[in-house]
Amino acid sequence: MSGRRAFIKQLAALGALGATAFSPVSYGKPARPGDYSVGVVLDPLFLKHDLPKHPETAQRLVAINEEMERQKIWEQLTPVDTRMATLEELRFAHQQNYIDEIEILSKGGGGFYDAYNQDTYLNHATFDAAKMAAGSNINLNLAVHDRQVDRGFALLRPPGHHALTNKAMGFCIFNSDIIAARALQKYRDVERVAIIDFDVHHGNGTQDLVADDPSIMAISIHQHPYWPMTGGAKFTGKDGAEGTVVNCPFQKKAGNATYLSVYDQVIQPKLEAFKPDHIIVFAGYDAHWQDPLAEHQVSVVGFNQLVEKCLNSADTLCNGRISFSLGGGYNLEPLAHCTVGTFHTLLNNPEKRLNPLGESPTPEADYSQTIQKLAQHHLKT
Numbered sequence: 001m002s003g004r005r006a007f008i009k010q011l012a013a014l015g016a017l018g019a020t021a022f023s024p025v026s027y028g029k030p031a032r033p034g035d036y037s038v039g040v041v042l043d044p045l046f047l048k049h050d051l052p053k054h055p056e057t058a059q060r061l062v063a064i065n066e067e068m069e070r071q072k073i074w075e076q077l078t079p080v081d082t083r084m085a086t087l088e089e090l091r092f093a094h095q096q097n098y099i100d101e102i103e104i105l106s107k108g109g110g111g112f113y114d115a116y117n118q119d120t121y122l123n124h125a126t127f128d129a130a131k132m133a134a135g136s137n138i139n140l141n142l143a144v145h146d147r148q149v150d151r152g153f154a155l156l157r158p159p160g161h162h163a164l165t166n167k168a169m170g171f172c173i174f175n176s177d178i179i180a181a182r183a184l185q186k187y188r189d190v191e192r193v194a195i196i197d198f199d200v201h202h203g204n205g206t207q208d209l210v211a212d213d214p215s216i217m218a219i220s221i222h223q224h225p226y227w228p229m230t231g232g233a234k235f236t237g238k239d240g241a242e243g244t245v246v247n248c249p250f251q252k253k254a255g256n257a258t259y260l261s262v263y264d265q266v267i268q269p270k271l272e273a274f275k276p277d278h279i280i281v282f283a284g285y286d287a288h289w290q291d292p293l294a295e296h297q298v299s300v301v302g303f304n305q306l307v308e309k310c311l312n313s314a315d316t317l318c319n320g321r322i323s324f325s326l327g328g329g330y331n332l333e334p335l336a337h338c339t340v341g342t343f344h345t346l347l348n349n350p351e352k353r354l355n356p357l358g359e360s361p362t363p364e365a366d367y368s369q370t371i372q373k374l375a376q377h378h379l380k381t
């Protein structure tokens with residue numbers, strides 16, 4: 001183990017990942033002509049929101065960081081400055097009384113947000129960590145928009161896609177992707193943003209926050225019926241935003257062929273019709289076949305191919321402007337390999353073709369007819 005790795009591991013174990021380990025550098029250009037500069041945000045506060053033995057633990061970022069070190073990813077990236085979102089920015093997605101509730105619970109020492117469900121926890125650092133996640137995601141997306149980097153990936157926690165305007169749920173506190181999308185619209189000349197959510201759970205918070213907003217398209221591929229039980233294909237938006245909610249639900253055993261095919265047959269044509277100025281991807285890796293919290297069976301190379309499709313959409317539709325933010329993934333080894341695979345794909349490294357953990361031993365279910373029906377449904381609205 002290198003000295004630097006040991007240093008990071010030691011600090012991470014203490015919940016105090018040293019700022020020097022990820023201190024921002026000046027915006028870089030690719031080392032090799034034709035390569036991409038890939039921005040990244042990671043802040044020590046993301047590790048301080050933690051509850052040992054909970055699935056959404058700070059150890060997820062420690063495992064990702066260790067695999068990035070092992071595969072020498074860090075030296076290929078351009079760190080972008082982190083910062084906390086302002087209260088005004090949090091209100092791009094949330095009500096002030098909910099923001100106040102999170103602050104009071106967190107600063108009071110934390111606990112479970114919902115004592116009955118006991119899924120979403122807070123500790124003393126949660127309010128600041130969630131503000132840091134949202135603000136850093138804004139910074140990264142602005143850096144992509146402004147061409148300071150070509151593409152980006154925010155390694156943030158806590159995640160956001162289940163967070164509603166006035167409620168935390170599903171390990172999520174503030175909806176960082178919606179906040180970043182609205183920041184792009186308010187701070188730059190961005191009109192339309194598409195959010196592609198391939199986390200295995202339905203992004204119910206993202207959907208709810210933009211269901212009546214025709215300027216933000218919410219696309220989600222997920223297991224269904226499954227927690228949080230929302231995300232049927234029928235609902236496509238409301239109040240003038242019909243057609244901008246694009247749910248692609250599949251029962252268990254959906255794998256690479258399903259995810260890639262629904263992208264080609266439903267998501268890509270929806271994006272072409274919407275004409276986004278910018279794409280944000282909520283990159284959850286809990287659809288991996290070894291994940292303990294769901295029953296889909298995507299592999300590392302399947303995620304890499306899916307990420308490549310997202311990049312191609314951005315290249316053809318919005319001058320390459322695309323940024324990723326970390327979603328779920330609760331088996332640490334596949335989570336780390338999937339995340340590093342996404343970085344290899346963003347960097348256009350040859351390693352994006354590798355499949356370190358192999359394919360699911362269970363055959364994938366055939367959802368080709370379901371995809372045809374989804375195409376008929378979504379492409380007529």
Ligand SMILES: [Zn+2]
Nearest residue numbers: 199201286328
């Ligand atoms: Zn999930």
